[in-house]
Amino acid sequence: MLNFAVIGTGWITASFVTSAHATNKWQLRAVYSRKEDTARDFAAKFTADAAIHTTLESLTADQSIAAVYVASPNSLHFAHAKKLLEARKHVIVEKPATSTSSELDTLFQTAHAHGVFLLEAFRHLHEVNFKVLKAALGRLGPVYGASLNYAAYSSRYDNVLRGETPNVFSLDYSGGALADLGVYPIAAAVALFGAPKAQQYFPVMIRTGADGGGVVVLQYEGFAVSANASKIYTSTAPSEVYGEKGTLVIPSITDIASVRFLDARKKGESEELGKEKESLNLKEEADEFARIIEEKDGKMAEELEKLSRAVLAVTEDLRRANELKFKVEKEG
Numbered sequence: 001m002l003n004f005a006v007i008g009t010g011w012i013t014a015s016f017v018t019s020a021h022a023t024n025k026w027q028l029r030a031v032y033s034r035k036e037d038t039a040r041d042f043a044a045k046f047t048a049d050a051a052i053h054t055t056l057e058s059l060t061a062d063q064s065i066a067a068v069y070v071a072s073p074n075s076l077h078f079a080h081a082k083k084l085l086e087a088r089k090h091v092i093v094e095k096p097a098t099s100t101s102s103e104l105d106t107l108f109q110t111a112h113a114h115g116v117f118l119l120e121a122f123r124h125l126h127e128v129n130f131k132v133l134k135a136a137l138g139r140l141g142p143v144y145g146a147s148l149n150y151a152a153y154s155s156r157y158d159n160v161l162r163g164e165t166p167n168v169f170s171l172d173y174s175g176g177a178l179a180d181l182g183v184y185p186i187a188a189a190v191a192l193f194g195a196p197k198a199q200q201y202f203p204v205m206i207r208t209g210a211d212g213g214g215v216v217v218l219q220y221e222g223f224a225v226s227a228n229a230s231k232i233y234t235s236t237a238p239s240e241v242y243g244e245k246g247t248l249v250i251p252s253i254t255d256i257a258s259v260r261f262l263d264a265r266k267k268g269e270s271e272e273l274g275k276e277k278e279s280l281n282l283k284e285e286a287d288e289f290a291r292i293i294e295e296k297d298g299k300m301a302e303e304l305e306k307l308s309r310a311v312l313a314v315t316e317d318l319r320r321a322n323e324l325k326f327k328v329e330k331e332g
Contacts, residue, residue, distance in 0.1 A: 001024075001025065001026070001027050002025060002026050002027070002066050002067055002290055002293060002294070003027055003029040003064055003065055003066050003067075004020070004026055004027070004028060004029065004030075004065065004066065004067045004068060004069060005028070005029060005030035005031065005032060005051075005053070005059060005062070005065045005067075005068045005069070006028065006030075006031055006032065006042075006068070006069045006070075006071065007032045007033075007059075007068060007069070007070045007071065007072050007080055008069075008070065008071030008072045008094075009031065009033055009038055009039065009041075009042040010071060012071050012094060013042070013069065013071045014042070014045065015280075015281065015282050016069055016071070016092075016121075016282050016286065017046050017069075018046075018280060018282075019280040019281070019282035019283040019285070019286045020069075020282075020283075020286040020290075021046065022280050022283050022286075023283060023286050023287045023290060025286070025287065025290035025291075025294070026286060026290060027047075028043070028046050028047050028050055029047075029049075029050055029051060029064055029065055030050055030051040030052070030053055030059065030062055030064070030065055031043040031050055031051075031052060031053070032053040032054070032056070032059045032068075033052075033053075033054065034054060035054070036052055036054050039052045039053070039054065040052055051064070056080065056083055059084075060083050060084060060086075060087035060089070061087070065089060066089065066090060066293075067089060067090035067091070067092065067293065068084050068089050068090070068091055068092070069092045069093075069094075069121075070084070070091060070092065070093040070094065071094040073167045073173045073174075073175075074096055074099060074167075074173055074174035074175060074179060074180075075099060075172065075173045075174040075326070075327065075328060077093050077094070077096075077097060077098055077099075078098045078099065078103040078106070078107065078328075081093050081097070081098075081107050081118065082106065082107060082110055085107065085110040085111050085114055085116055085118060086110060086114060088114045088115065088116055089116060090116045090117045090118075090119070090293050091107075091111070091116070091117070091118050091119070092119045092120075092121055092289055093118065093119070093120055093121065094120075094121045095120055095121055095122055095183050095187070096120075096174070096179050096180075096183055096311075096312065096315065097118070097120040097308055097312070098312065099174040099326045099328045099329070100312075100316060100326070100328065100329060101309070101312050101313055101316055103328075104308065104309060104312055108305055108309075117292060117293055117301050118305075119289050119292065119301065119304060120304065120307075120308040121282075121285060122183070122184075122187045122285075122307070122308075122311075123254065123281065123282050123284075123285040124184060124187070124188065124253060124254040124255075124256070125187060125188070125191050125307075126284040126285040126287075126288045127254070127255070127256055127277075127278065127281075127284055128275050128276075128277070128278065128284065129250065129256035129257070129258070129259050129274045129275060129277060130188070130191075130256055132259045132273050132274055132275060133192070133241070133248060133250060133256070133259050134191065134192055136248055136259065136261060136273055137192065137241065137243075137248070139243075139245060139246060139248075139261060140241065140242070140243020140244065140245055140246055140247075140248065141243050141244035141245040142222070142243060142244045143193070143222075143223055143241065143242070143243050144222075144223050144242045144243055144244065145223045145224055145225065145226075145241075145242045146189065146192070146193075146223075146225040146226070146239075146240065146241040146242065147225070147226050147227075147228075147237070147239060147240050148185035148188050148189055148225060148226075148227045148239045148253050149185060149227065149228040149229070149235055149237050149238075149239050149252075149253060150181045150182070150184040150185050150227075150228075150229050150230075150252075150253050150254065151181070151213060151228050151229060151230035151233060151234055151235035152181070152230070152231065152234050153230075153231070153232065153233055153234045154168065154231040154232070156168050156169060156231070157169070157206075157212065157231060157232050160206060160207060160208060160212075163207075165208045168180055168231065169206065169208045169210050169212070169231070170208055170210060171208070171209055171210050171324065171325065171326050171327060172326075172327040173327075174326045174327075174328065175210055176210035176211045176212075176319075176324060177203075177210075177211050177212055177213045177214065177229050177230055177231045177232070178201065178203070178211055178214070178216070178229065178315055178318060178319060178324070179315060179319075180231060181229045181230065181231055182214075182216060182227065182229035182315065182318075183311055183315060184229070184253050184254055185216070185225075185227035185228075185229060185239070185253050186216065186218070186227060186311055186314055186315060187307065187311045188239075188253055189218050189225045189227070190307055190310045190311055190314070191307060192241070193220055193225070194220075194310075195310040195313070195314070196218035196219055196220055196225070196314065197219050197220060197221065198218075198219040199216065199217065199218050199219065199314050199317060199318055200216070200217045200219075200318070200321070201214055201215070201216050201217075201318035201319075201321065201322055202214050202215045202216075202217075203322055203324070204230070204232065206232065210324065211322070211324055212230065212231060212232035213228075213229060213230025213231060213232050213233060214228075214229065214230070215227065215228055215229075216229065216318065218314070238250060238251050238252070239251075239252065239253050243264075244264070245263070245264055245265075246261055246262050246263045246264045247261075247262040247264070248260070248261055248262075248273075249261075249262060249270075250274075254281070255277065255281050256274065256277065257274070257277045258272060258274040259272070259273040259274035260272055260273070260274075261273055
């Protein structure tokens with residue numbers, strides 16, 4: 001059993017704790033928040049004996065904790081993760097792991113130097129049906145293209161329309177649609193096809209100075225992948241991968257309920273390849289991360305590190321090409 005702590009008390013953290021406990025490999029032992037009452041209220045939902053930390057120094061000194069799940073605002077990921085890694089604690093950090101490639105380099109170097117793992121939480125890549133999708137690529141023959149989408153209206157955009165600037169729409173907090181949701185289809189593309197040769201982003205800019213949504217085009221050898229990512233509008237379009245012999249269709253890029261193969265020569269017919277979807281959408285991720293830590297699977301951790309680096313290299317290039325500069329970059 002891995003004793004773990006959390007930084008961040010929002011819905012994604014609650015979902016991770018619930019999913020982690022369901023694997024029977026994790027046990028929540030500590031909660032960090034600058035406000036003691038907030039930490040206590042969160043901990044009470046899951047356990048009666050979790051330690052409460054209101055300073056990062058107290059958390060890093062807690063010898064009972066083997067790993068920490070970090071879901072603080074994007075701009076704080078680097079500082080939080082670095083201190084934890086230096087304290088020889090494994091770190092699972094919500095996507096995007098860091099604001100810049102330079103920060104990510106530092107974190108991985110720190111993890112390697114202290115003999116611990118840094119794992120970025122791209123939950124959808126660990127889903128059983130994403131693995132089915134990837135395994136089925138060979139049925140397509142030559143790949144001709146793909147459309148990978150994640151566009152969902154955020155209730156936080158209502159705040160923007162009222163003149164406010166929520167963290168997720170603030171460049172000061174390393175927010176914006178590309179960083180928050182665009183990483184899902186981009187990470188999927190990298191996992192399926194590798195790092196692209198080139199990329200372009202056509203953002204919809206909003207009042208806060210951040211990108212509210214837009215279309216990404218990733219260029220590969222002989223084909224391209226388009227990604228529609230947004231927090232200011234919703235798309236119900238499925239995601240698809242097109243090939244000479246057929247098309248693979250999934251209803252969404254995360255929480256994948258089915259994987260259908262459409263044979264190019266059998267119009268109107270489809271074959272279901274998918275397996276039953278896990279009801280807890282972070283359980284497969286939590287299970288895999290526990291396995292990597294317990295088995296000291298450096299090979300898999302290295303593969304995930306390469307993927308994290310490749311995804312951030314893409315989003316960083318796209319942001320800078322569109323003058324979407326985070327506060328941490330301006331200060332640096």
